[in-house]
Each structure stands twice: as C-alpha cells, then as structure tokens.
Amino acid sequence: MSSQKPKAPVLAGLDLGSTTVKFIISTVSPDGKIEVSGMGRAPNMGVKQGVVVNIEATTESIRKAKEEAELMAGVQVQDVWVGVAGPHIKSFDSKGMVAIKNNEVTQADIERVLEAAKAVAVPGDRRVLHVLPREYKVDGQDGITDPIGMSGVRLEASVHIVTAAQAALNNTLKCIHRAGLKVAGMVLDTLATSHAILSEDEKNLGVCLADMGGGSTDLLYFVNGSVAHTSVIPVGGSHFTHDVAVGLRTPQVSAEELKRKYGCAMASMVNETETIEAEGVGGRKARAIPRKDLADVLEARAEEVLNLVANDVRLSGLMPLLGSGIVLTGGGSQLDGLVEMGEFVFDIPVRRGAPGRVGGLTDVIKTGESAVVVGLLLHAFNERKDQLLNEGMQIHLGESLDGIARKVKDFFGNMF
Ligand SMILES: Nc1ncnc2c1ncn2[C@@H]1O[C@H](COP(=O)(O)OP(=O)(O)OP(=O)(O)O)[C@@H](O)[C@H]1O
Ligand SMILES: [Mg+2]
Incomplete structure (x- = not known):
C-alpha cells in the first residue's frame, strides 16, 4: 500500500477486545479537533477477558484491523495508543506530601507530590499505569482540585493508583x-x-461506568470528578450468546445473529405472538420459535449481570455518592431492553452511552463497541496536546511554504 504524506498529525488507538480487535485512525485539525479517518475491526480468538492468551492469533487480528483502518484512512501508522483491561488490573488509594518550594505551588511541586504518592510499595511484578489525582491539600486546607498558584508551605495529594501485571502487559506489547x-x-x-462517554457533570456528581464487552463487564467509578474505584465482572455479551445457543438449540453464529436482531432483555416488552426462525444444530431443519423464548433466555442472563453490577456498587460503598447513577456502554450494552431492565434492578438512574466528542467518519464509531478506541484518541490528545498542535502548525507551515515555492516556480516558468 502506498502511504500518502499526512496533512495533519495522526493519532491511532487499539482495543484488544475479547471478541473483536478495533483499530482507529484520526487526524488532529489545527484548532485541536479530532477527526476520525479510518476504522478497522477483526474478530479475535486470542484474548480472554482482556488478557492475551494466544500471541499468534492476537497478532494476526491486530494486523488485519490495522490494515483495514489504514486502507480507509489512506495513511500508514507507526505508533498506537493501547487500551489495557482484565482481572489483573488493581487500583487503590494513596497519599503523598512535599514541602512547597518558594511558598507558591507550581507544576513542578505537583509533579513531586504525585511522585511521592506513587512511591508506595508496588510489587516488582506489577507496573503503575496511572496516578490519578483525587484532591490536594495546601497547609491542611482540603478539597482543592487545582492548587497551582496557591500560597503555602505544605502540599498533600490524595491519589488513586492503577496498576497492571507486568507479564500481561508484556504479552500485549509482544503482539x-x-x-x-x-x-x-x-x-x-x-x-x-x-472520556468518550461521560460528561464532566456526570463525573462531578458521581457515576459508575459499566463497559459491557464480550467477555467481561468492566466498571469505573467517579466521585467528585475523579476516579475512585475500578472492578471487573467476568460476564459479558458472549455469555448471552452461549445461553441462546444452548437454550434454543441453535449454532453460536445463529444465536449471535438472533440476539442482535430480535433479542430483548425484558421479556414483557416482547409481543407474545411473534415468531422467529432458529437454525437447527447438526444439519437439523430450521424451526419457528416464539420470540418470547429468546427474550426469556436473555432476560435471565441480563438480570444476573445487572445484579452483579448492583452488588459491586453496593460493596464499593460509593452508592450514596453516585448522583448520576450508572452508565452502560460497550457492545453488550446494545441489547434492547437492557436499560429498562437496569431501571428495574438498580435503585439509581441508568442510561446507555455511545461515544462522542470527535468528528470525521462518525458513522463508523457510533455504537458502544467503539467507546474504548474513541476514548483512546481523546486521552492521547489530552496527554500530547502541545506537541500535536505544534506538529500541526509545522505541517501547515510546510504546506504554505510548498505552495509559495510552487507559485514562484510557476511565475518564473511563465516568464521564460
Ligand atoms: N445489537 C447488539 N445486541 C446485543 N449484543 C450485542 C449487539 N451488538 C454487539 N453485541 C455484543 O457485544 C459484544 C462485543 O462487544 P465489545 O466489542 O465491546 O466487546 P470486546 O471489547 O470485544 O470484549 P471485552 O471488552 O470483554 O474484552 C459481543 O458479545 C456481541 O454479541
Ligand atoms: Mg471491550
């Protein structure tokens, strides 16, 4: 494939899901907008609950998804931001304290206090992924979110630290x-x-984000605008499909199709007289079955998963602090009737979230399955904002200079 020179800085994201690998490519416009230019997906058999279990298969899926995205975007990508998940992720609270240099808090003081908070004993086989500030204290005054410029002698930080198993990360890196x-x-x-799903208001009011993937449902809690807790429930969309295959005696592929097309998590929402066709197993003929039978199977599993989420919320002790309730996303959250069932199971509000805040080819990223990759672009932009805008400026300048050079050449060309 011939790669064109990009007209703007390029950002790419990779989500190693347990059912599908997703690869996204975007450009960053001079005014800082992220424009999606390519998206590729490939089925993946090499990841289980967010962790690589087959290097060969995962590598192949990454290659396929990358190629598809590159073809669509017309550029080649060298480096990529990667999402990490799985039961090996652990997170906990920590604190740090430093003396403020020159009696006024600067960025350097903040970096030092976060370093101090990070200096807790993390076992050698684990790596710190994020140190997420929760609040700062200056000379004992608490509840400060941005202490830069404040006067004082002592700066304290409360943080939430996210760690991952080094071995799991190494396998991901290898692929x-x-x-x-x-x-x-x-x-x-x-x-x-x-970043792609929640509003600032929701994070400030307190919210639990539930990403229902294929193999697991991953939870992230925000309290007072910052991350307070993470957990993983080992049930996802594939379990629904498996139940349908067993319950309706139909092959997995047909179970998946029936679930997506006619599935509903609330049997009472389905018309009692409606019938659908289920393929038979082992060459048996297709049969007509009531659509309600499919909903009954899905309802049982939906109730189980949502109850597990509700239980996790209760155990976290954060329930009274979740003013914005629960937000469901991920491919599994697209099941019809799931939000309605959620309202039934949870004592707090629930909504379904789809990714937003980016431009370009928004058609290819409009469902919860793309939430991780879109979020990776937004995260990458936040981390590298200055560098990206500067890079954009250079490209823009280079193009204008090219343009001037061309005009000058044309001018002289016409003269002689
Ligand atoms: N319309 C739909 N109705 C019900 N389920 C759906 C629908 N669309 C997708 N799914 C389910 O979503 C799941 C895939 O979602 P997603 O791509 O978010 O998972 P993943 O990232 O591959 O897995 P994980 O996050 O667990 O590693 C599959 O189980 C699929 O059956
Ligand atoms: Mg996922």
Whole structure:
C-alpha cells in the first residue's frame, strides 16, 4: 500500500477486545479537533477477558484491523495508543506530601507530590499505569482540585493508583510489536472509555461506568470528578450468546445473529405472538420459535449481570455518592431492553452511552463497541496536546511554504 504524506498529525488507538480487535485512525485539525479517518475491526480468538492468551492469533487480528483502518484512512501508522483491561488490573488509594518550594505551588511541586504518592510499595511484578489525582491539600486546607498558584508551605495529594501485571502487559506489547507497531502509551480501557462517554457533570456528581464487552463487564467509578474505584465482572455479551445457543438449540453464529436482531432483555416488552426462525444444530431443519423464548433466555442472563453490577456498587460503598447513577456502554450494552431492565434492578438512574466528542467518519464509531478506541484518541490528545498542535502548525507551515515555492516556480516558468 502506498502511504500518502499526512496533512495533519495522526493519532491511532487499539482495543484488544475479547471478541473483536478495533483499530482507529484520526487526524488532529489545527484548532485541536479530532477527526476520525479510518476504522478497522477483526474478530479475535486470542484474548480472554482482556488478557492475551494466544500471541499468534492476537497478532494476526491486530494486523488485519490495522490494515483495514489504514486502507480507509489512506495513511500508514507507526505508533498506537493501547487500551489495557482484565482481572489483573488493581487500583487503590494513596497519599503523598512535599514541602512547597518558594511558598507558591507550581507544576513542578505537583509533579513531586504525585511522585511521592506513587512511591508506595508496588510489587516488582506489577507496573503503575496511572496516578490519578483525587484532591490536594495546601497547609491542611482540603478539597482543592487545582492548587497551582496557591500560597503555602505544605502540599498533600490524595491519589488513586492503577496498576497492571507486568507479564500481561508484556504479552500485549509482544503482539503489538509483532504486528509492526510501536506503543505510544497504555491506558486503562475504562478510563479511555470515560472520556468518550461521560460528561464532566456526570463525573462531578458521581457515576459508575459499566463497559459491557464480550467477555467481561468492566466498571469505573467517579466521585467528585475523579476516579475512585475500578472492578471487573467476568460476564459479558458472549455469555448471552452461549445461553441462546444452548437454550434454543441453535449454532453460536445463529444465536449471535438472533440476539442482535430480535433479542430483548425484558421479556414483557416482547409481543407474545411473534415468531422467529432458529437454525437447527447438526444439519437439523430450521424451526419457528416464539420470540418470547429468546427474550426469556436473555432476560435471565441480563438480570444476573445487572445484579452483579448492583452488588459491586453496593460493596464499593460509593452508592450514596453516585448522583448520576450508572452508565452502560460497550457492545453488550446494545441489547434492547437492557436499560429498562437496569431501571428495574438498580435503585439509581441508568442510561446507555455511545461515544462522542470527535468528528470525521462518525458513522463508523457510533455504537458502544467503539467507546474504548474513541476514548483512546481523546486521552492521547489530552496527554500530547502541545506537541500535536505544534506538529500541526509545522505541517501547515510546510504546506504554505510548498505552495509559495510552487507559485514562484510557476511565475518564473511563465516568464521564460
Ligand atoms: N445489537 C447488539 N445486541 C446485543 N449484543 C450485542 C449487539 N451488538 C454487539 N453485541 C455484543 O457485544 C459484544 C462485543 O462487544 P465489545 O466489542 O465491546 O466487546 P470486546 O471489547 O470485544 O470484549 P471485552 O471488552 O470483554 O474484552 C459481543 O458479545 C456481541 O454479541
Ligand atoms: Mg471491550
């Protein structure tokens, strides 16, 4: 494939989902807008609940998804931001304290206090992914979110630290390198998702984000605008499909199709007389079955998953602090009737979230399945804002100079 010279800085994101690998490519416009230019998907058999279990298969899926996205975008990508998930992710609170230099808090003081908070014992086989500030204290005064410029002698920080197992990260890195890519950064899946799904208001009021993927449902809690807790429930969309296959005696592929097309998590929402056709197993003939039978199977599983989420919320002790309730996203959250069932199970509000805040080819990223990759772009932009805008300026300048040079050449060309 011939790669064109990009007209703007390029950002790419990779989500190693347990059902599908997603690869996204975008450009950053001079005014800082992220424009999606390519998206690729490939089925993946090499990841289980967010963790690589087959290097060869995962590498192949990354290659396929990357190629598809590159073809669509017309550029080639060298480095990529990657989402990290799985039961090996652990997070906990920590605190740090430093003396303020020159009696006024500067960015350097903030970096030192976060370093101090990070200096807790993290076992050698784990790596710190994020140090997320919750609040600062200056000379004992608490509740400060941005202490820069404040006067005082002592700066304290309360943070939430997210760590991951080094071995799991190494396997992820191995697949990405084998697919010919470099890693620009690793981001907790749900943290990335939160950028694409949640509003600032929701985070400030307190919210639990539930990313219902294929293999698991990953939770991220925000209290007072910052991350307070993470957890993983090992049930996702594939379990629904499996139940349908067993319950209706139909092959997995047909179960998946029936679930997406006619599925509903609330049997009472389905017309009692409606029938659908289910393929038979092992060459048996297709049969007509009531659509309600499908809903009954899905309802049982939906109730189970949502109850597990409700239980996790209760155990977290954060329930009274979740003014914005629960937001469901991820491919699994697209099941019809799930929000209605959620309203039934939870004592707090619930909504379905789809990714937003980016431009370009928004058609290819409009469902919850793309929340992680879209969030990765937003996270990457936040981290590298100055560099990206500067790069954009250089490209823009280079183009204008090219244009002037061409005009000058044309002018002289016409003269002689
Ligand atoms: N319209 C739909 N109705 C019900 N389920 C759906 C629908 N569309 C997709 N799904 C389910 O969403 C799941 C895939 O979602 P997603 O791509 O977010 O998961 P993943 O990222 O591959 O997995 P994980 O996050 O667990 O590693 C599949 O189980 C699929 O059946
Ligand atoms: Mg996922």
